[in-house]
Amino acid sequence: MSLMSPIDTPLAMATSRGHTLLTFAISAQYDLELAYAPNADLDATFEATCLETGELLRINGWLFCFEPLSTET
Secondary structure, X not given: OOOOOHHHOHHHHHHHOOOXXXXXXXXXXXXXXXXXXXXXXOOOEEEEEXXXXXXXXXXXXXXXXXXXXXXXX
16 A cells, blocks of 8 residues: 555645546446546546546546536535
């Protein structure tokens, strides 16, 4: 098990890329928790950060349904 410093967390990595909006992306094959830029067109191909791994992904938005993630507990 590796430990990540606070600046290496997926959310911190997303924020550093300008991906500040959070969503749950649902498709027939994948369910993803993502962060994306405010100017991203969710009906086109856009970049997003996976909130589980911190990986930078290119998402074909037309293949997904999106639900906003709440940051409230």
